[in-house]
Amino acid sequence: MSEATRVLLDESRIPRNWYNILADLPAPPPPPLHPGTRQPVGPDDLAPLFPAELIGQEVCTDRFVPIPDGVRDVYRLWRPTPLIRARRLERSLGTPARIYYKYEGGSPSGSHKPNTAVPQAYYNAREGVRRLTTETGAGQWGSSLAFACAQYGLECEVWMVRASYDQKPHRRSLMRVYGATVHASPSPETVSGSKILAEDPDSPGSLGIAISEAVEVAAAAADTRYALGSVLNHVLLHQTVIGEEAIEQLAAFGEVPDLIVGCTGGGSNFAGLVFPFLREKLAGRMDPVIRAVEPEACPSLTRGVYAYDFGDAAGLTPLLKMHTLGHGFVPDPIHAGGLRYHGMSPLISHLYELGLFEAVAKGQTECFEAGLRFARTEGIVPAPEPTHALAETVAEALRCRETGEPKVILTALCGHGHFDLNAYDRHLAGEMEDFALPQERIDTALEELPVT
């Protein structure tokens, strides 16, 4: 194995294809259903919201989807990203395990989200769309889409959950720096927003409401489309550049992974890291254990059910067959905002049903403790979301210290935590809570599952 700490790749090594795992599955996942007819959703149903190319990618079964030059050209600004061996973390744990992390925080918005924001903006621009709308919670996705829209001359309009809009002004500012228009949601600009404001002028908003507003505006204007930052097949597809690069870099280190660990919210970071390795595993070229880590406060894989449910809180989207806690489930306010989603990508849910990976859940105190240890050893302060994967990585490395196994562990550090320092402050002050999640809260939310 190599003595290196970082393996960098030249820009000529940016992948030329996204990897589509649908091509390698025995069966595709169950299709999304129209919320009215309960029939499978067709391309025509989606055309008001997405450009044709992305609708095509949603159902495509080609193993490899070529990445257009116009997308690779923007990826070049920060890709390939480094694969780094966490030698100092290993040393602090006294473990024989060898820990590698793929670092996505060097992107313009500081997370992995531009990997899909860029192609989504590209295809929309190429099909003559003038404006994109989207929703955002803490702002990771909104700022990534704003950056991507600036690259292709698209207007970008973001509905940001009011609670975050008021409490997290920095990512709101970042969207504006990139030229986006940012609305606090609920907003008076839409019918759905106005309705809620009429009932409660002080509504803190929710991701579900923000989705409704962004979708409403996109559906109503011929030159406007909508963009989503996770869950859908085409979004997961775009993220596979992470894993493709990591395969080449891990080989350059002279390593074969024993364990791959990723955090899961909607699933795009996990899919991006893991799908290319799953291809290698399914083909018998390696045999890593693959493990998803979700928050105890929002455990869709470990405590949810596999059923058709709405993707949003308001019940406006197509019905998706997925692991879900119920679309009415409101997770406790953990700091990893990107993991507070009641469901799980249908494609990832399908792979879980096929037994292709394991899942565990973590409380946020353990995660922030791992984040602190990582910052003090490796230097990079991790965003709250990837601290979940780091917590499991640390736990496994400590198990290796007991057993003496020199396991090769790979994880993804999907974003830096420079926007999340107030959360670390609370942890350092001993004010971080782990929320116990009583089963009855899940049961109650699951009572509202739609009948199919």
Next chain:
Amino acid sequence: MSEATRVLLDESRIPRNWYNILADLPAPPPPPLHPGTRQPVGPDDLAPLFPAELIGQEVCTDRFVPIPDGVRDVYRLWRPTPLIRARRLERSLGTPARIYYKYEGGSPSGSHKPNTAVPQAYYNAREGVRRLTTETGAGQWGSSLAFACAQYGLECEVWMVRASYDQKPHRRSLMRVYGATVHASPSPETVSGSKILAEDPDSPGSLGIAISEAVEVAAAAADTRYALGSVLNHVLLHQTVIGEEAIEQLAAFGEVPDLIVGCTGGGSNFAGLVFPFLREKLAGRMDPVIRAVEPEACPSLTRGVYAYDFGDAAGLTPLLKMHTLGHGFVPDPIHAGGLRYHGMSPLISHLYELGLFEAVAKGQTECFEAGLRFARTEGIVPAPEPTHALAETVAEALRCRETGEPKVILTALCGHGHFDLNAYDRHLAGEMEDFALPQERIDTALEELPVT
């Protein structure tokens, strides 16, 4: 010239030596003087504050100073940094100029400061020091030193100007994440702080006061030393890794620079980029124009005098021969906190007197406008300090559009602006002020220059 956008170097290409420009000058700069005796300061005067190795580097005349393996090993976490061609910025300006920027914002603390924080912590740890003290304004330096201390097991105690402590909590949090103790300055922990608090319990503090506190604590404890983030020769020396890497990377692009532009506060970023190129220029191997850019609100090179003055506001440090606006000069509150220093590094001042580079001053509105254009084209949001160099880069590129000259321009992007988004917000809201600096404010401050 290469078609590449980014040139990355393998970690084996981290420089093995720092470059010491003192070796290539016809005469050294005038020495620092003891504030009491007005005699040149000797090593014994500095021993209570700095470890022997750094005192030696301060007066060393060897052309190359070897970088210890224990330092290169930590540099490996983020060095070599990329050199990037700003193709999208060029396109948006319609310029025939070719613009390259060396990006230092990918370091753990998001700026170039760890380049010297790491060796300073290393030498102190090697000489048995247990704790380092320092001051910080907005926190770039304090967070870098905190990171470096965590790497070598040193305690780190930072006095942070109270105004920033209250208004910029995120960098304060970053220091704590790295394990540092952070005091609001003035603090009751020191004699100098207590004295000021007794007179004014609500004092907002100043860098001068914070320096006094950090120096007082270091001088009083045998196991404690003090660390400075700019101005001194050894600090500038450590930053030359920036320029050394850039020379190799620019050659890989197949380019020879016509113009090199850097922003100047205390001078460490400018020196780091420029000194290695000055060596090449002095040896006749290339002939770039070299240009420093400072804020109009704090124009030590363009409107200061070259004289002996104190390094701090309180008049406690040795007297330094430098370009200064007077140690009592208080710059208007521009957002580029790192450029709000009344003086200029003595070594850089000496080079300016020798006619080795030019200097210009910029108002902050023009700088933020350049920063916005950069973010929307190149993706990275620049910190307010390097927007000064970007503003001059943009101005030169537009001159090239007029003249048709395909100049090769090199600049350094010494930090990202993810901690500075409120400043961009103010700019977008049209609330950014350019402060006119009346000559009499400078004249009044210069009346207090010490007699030598």
